[in-house]
Amino acid sequence: MNTLVIVLISAVCLLCGYMVYGRWLAKTWGIDPKAKTPAYTHEDGQDYVPTNGWIVFSHQFSSIAGAGPVTGAIQAAAFGWVPVLLWILVGGIFFGAVTDFGALYASVKNEGKSMGLLIEKYIGKTGKRLFLIFCWLFTLIVIAAFADMVAGTFNAYTVKDGVTEMAAAAQTNGAAGSISIAFIVFAMVFGVLQKKLNLEGKGEFFVGLACTVASLAIGMAFPLIGGKNAWTGFTFAYIFFASVLPMWLLKQPRDYMTTFMFAGMILGAVVGIVVAHPNMNLPMYTGFTNEKLGNMFPILFVTVACGAVSGFHSLVSSGTSSKTVENEKDMLKVGYGAMVLESLLAVLALCVAGAAAAADGTAAVGTPFQIFSSGVAGLLEMFGLPIYVAQCFMTMCVSALALTSLDAVARIGRMSFQELFSVDDMENAEGWRKFLCNKYVSTIITLAFGYILTRVGYSNIWPLFGSANQLLSALVLITLCVFLKVTGRQNKTLIVPCVIMLCVTFTALVQRTLALVNAFSAGTAVFMVEGLQLIVAILLMVLGVIIVVTSGKELLNKKAGSEARV
Template identity: 35%
Template sequence: MTTLAIALGALIIYLIAYNTYGKWLGQKIFKLSTQSVAPSIELEDGNDYVPTKKGIVFGHHFTSIAGTGPIVGPALAVMWGWLPALLWVLFGSIFIGAVHDFGALVVSMRNKGKTVGDIAGDVISPRVRLLFLLILAIALTIVLAIFGLVIAVVFRIFPQSITPCLIQIPLAIIIGFFVHRRGLNILIPSVIALVLMYLSVFFGNAGWLASFNATLAAWPIMTWVTVLLAYSYIASVLPVWILLQPRDYINSLQLISALVLVVLGLIIAGLWGGAPIDGTRPPLEIVAPAVEENVTAKQLPLIFPFLFVTIACGAVSGFHCLVSSGTSSKQLRCETDARFVGYGSMLTEGFLAVLVILACVAGLGLGLTAKDGTFLTGAAAWDAQYSTWASSKGLAAKINAFVTGSSNFLQALGISATFAKALMGVFVASFAATTLDSACRLQRYVVQELAGCWIDLRHSKLPEPERSTVVAEKRNNSWLTNKHVCTIAACLVAWWMASLPAAPGKAAGTGGMILWPLFGAINQLLGGLAFLVVLFWMRKKKMPTWFIALPTFFMLVLPVWAMLYQIFIAAIGSNQSWIDQERWLLVSIGFSTIILEFWMIAEALMAWKRSKATELPPTEPELAPN
């Protein structure tokens, strides 16, 4: 009953938070208004700025922010104990993560849908804009490289997930056409798409589809990375309503319905036990320690700061500011929808992270087949899956812990083990895929903005107003800012990074995965820098800032601490040189990011001293006519 009480308690806490703290932020702090003209309407272009119903934007936003992060992070962090992981997810998502996402979304909507990096130049200094864009480019390149590898690995582990992920593409294009062009009600095509996707999961491991999936799963990892990045290029340059938006929406229906099934299975298992074993339903119990005491035996790193960067998505994630200000702010047709999308999506992701924790610490105990073929239950299953940090931190191990635990919940409903594991495999792969294509589109925006900075610099000596005219023309017509050129450049750099071997003689892709330890830290650092931009914007608007000052400081200090530890202390502990040839990519990117952060903070401190609480130039949307 403890497991069930935690799940229901978390759901109630999130509902209360949305209707109290979230409502207070929307009404009293940001003062959202239905009378404000949203950027999607003011700047509608049919490509990036597309007015859209909030339910569809929610689907795009939620599936974009909730990649594999809220799965693999909590699935590993439970090794410090389920209680610290649970508390960080609950309070982090409510008071830090959701505030971060909501704030970035509102600030972007009030600035014509600009990205957080672009806004940094307006509220702090032009140099900070360039520094932020460089950090964004590094972070998004890592996301593209790692998630391309992650999806390829997931396809190899769960071949039955390939067909359901592929079938989403033509379904999305059809739905996008009929909804956007024909004005068709979204309900009917949504139901049809959901049924077709579940049928593809059901039949994905049988007959010729099983052979087809097995053939594709056998492809080399880098072949899959190439295909996935090519798809991401197409999704990035097409108008958002054709593929990206409807694919994320129908994907969200499948993912949320799967979450509902997991919750129902958890309720059944909590009340009556799991799927019968030898005619007896085993009780659902937490089989992991609340706080791990055998830190040395488990070879665990320091809980502080590493718990807070291991669980990024699910509590707070800097990547979310890119989705909020990069795509979602250009699609919301009403300013008041921002709370539902920005604050609500983060709480939904937090609840997903809670379910992941419960699946790993309780669901796993309902049954696990060990590597030697032995079927284990209870604490024995937990010990087999989480013997040491080194054996549990691999991508396959973390995904397997969640898939096994959550599929055990589904089996409590009477769903077969084969279908349950296939469904949860699709769940993981689909989340990763939606993050990949959204990240590619976001990287295109960043590369275009960096190219714009270069154009500004080249013509900085021209007198006004000639300079403004020339710069505007070059920005609109230069090949440097062409969306195809920028997207191809983003994909090629990510492919190169993903393809690197860890050392001479090692397989392609092993070097890219070395970046995984940095992913959480850079992700959290990005969140701190986004908080900094929101803080400056709110100060200039004479808004209260006390509630984001502490999260800003927390999110700026912790990631640097974690990165420095990874670069120096972790190398010493593993008897490696910090400049070992297998670590050069991690060290170079880590150092570059830290230098850019310190530089940006120094610029921000100088700007803070110079600034006064004065109004920004009139970049907010005008009020709609009565």
């Protein structure tokens, strides 16, 4: 099948989902453009900052569009491109976008409270503590994995037969690293200009675009050749400052600039597919069971992850975006719109992988990111862009996908740690509690554990990330069901997604647990790998069951409209 047809059909479906279903949800739940948002009522110049809707959209999209939509769609294609495409579209419209929008909506309606504090309000303190512990540990794994990914992308050296030598892509990787540094500098300049000159509309657009182009030009002209350890140090230093500095100074302007790159990448891929209209060479369907991945249910849903639904997105919606939305009418495009755009990115990744496959259906060799970046770089080269520039641009886009999620998750990890130890009267708190809730201390502790995981091998428990991420989405959905019910809003459209995600998550965890037990029975298991995975899998199931039971009781026992409508 022609990939152009796939992209066009997908784009129409996602747009219709936004225009019809998204708007229906907004109308049903209730949007008040005249209401003062938490960005105004709690404005502090740090986390609560009233911000233009498109800036918040760029922050949301840049933060959630991490490695998942690219790697997930390409890896899941082992089951065939048709089931992957169907889940991206159905999941994106009815699961992922609803979860992201719902989390943002609930948070904005509750003074910008994060998901943990929403659970405390509508479910109870036990649920809050368990959720925040899970959330914080989840962020540590993401920090470790994405920091390692970013540092590896910038790394200019390789080790062969025990000898360190310059990598073939040293110049390209070094240029991507230089671009990242330039991005940070120009983002802060852009942030200051936005603040001092009150930039909006065209002025904001052209200044942001100029800063983006300048960063790309300087980075490509002056590549920095460095090893992985040096870039790991740089990455952790950056996310420390991104976590503690005011949103308007670094995080938001950098996300806005990054969106220009993502737009260029997506536009380049779309135009390339329109012009070249390559065939989808991957098989439509390969069977319910895959030798490497396992059964389509639940593995397909866990693997596609962010391209259809992701629990991490709700942490961004309720943790950072909700504190910067300046008007409730912006919530639809920020929460729902950013997710359907990410689903389109997943569709493009699937099509690029399909075009790169051999005519007999054999998948291209390489990691999902290598397949995607080389495929889009080839499409960009068709328009006369020098291959070095195209490769630098795509390498930077790949690293930016991880880096923008990384700085968001570092901030969310810090806030989760603070909320875990905070009390209602924090202004009068003393001693260890006040010390741990200090934003610098909580950031250092969070990043220190993330760094340790990077060094000791986060990969030992990484296979459980997909299940943990989907468990997070299921817990968020059940919390939203309670919130909507007790505030007198319609929650029936969330019941089915919630039940399905719970089934997917627990089936995946049970299957993984049984496989690990069998590995120990056969004597092939290693404690630091399979042993750790088994412990984490059991903990996830226990935690999930406790929160689901607690939430389920509240959902069944509380009367509709029993609390004041916020």
